[in-house]
Amino acid sequence: EAQVTQNPRYLITVTGKKLTVTCSQNMNHEYMSWYRQDPGLGLRQIYYSMNVEVTDKGDVPEGYKVSRKEKRNFPLILESPSPNQTSLYFCASSTTGIGTGELFFGEGSRLTVL
């Protein structure tokens, strides 16, 4: 089954404790992206990757890092989480760099930073 898998789905952590949210897709998509969803703000892009070893900042990259060492994986790293990073995070992938193709989303990772 074609899917984007995120882990963990739920996480409660404390300020400053490094964490990684993993994302993996099995569709051989070149384009991958991370979004955060906050009430009233919709989805905002954090980082995206056009292909292996190619990443770029989205609209809200501060406090986040990403890497793309393999085509299927695109982890999101919070080196020193802060409470304002409490949010619902989505990973997404696409065949065509979102030019004309639709995004396929994971089921989300709800992060709470205390």
Next chain:
Amino acid sequence: AQSVAQPEDQVNVAEGNPLTVKCTYSVSGNPYLFWYVQYPNRGLQFLLKYITGDNLVKGSYGFEAEFNKSQTSFHLKKPSALVSDSALYFCAVRDMDTGRRALTFGSGTRLQVQP
């Protein structure tokens, strides 16, 4: 810059009645437009898109959307609503004439279909 506005936080409609969820956009060039739906505790799912061609676009689950360039709108419609259509709906846009490789999403509209 590209932006999307969804002017209604919530739309309420009775089952069997037609529904409309509104979306307006702003781009400097020509738009790619998308609608996504989010069910509780799930990721977003693609519904339909407008790239070029016919202004009326048909998508999944009986939904359709009409692209109106003069009004810069892309409203989502369905002739007869189902209770199972209740969800959060997002409009998104990409300016096809810029190099920006990201969709900009609206803030979402919650659709509530009453039995």
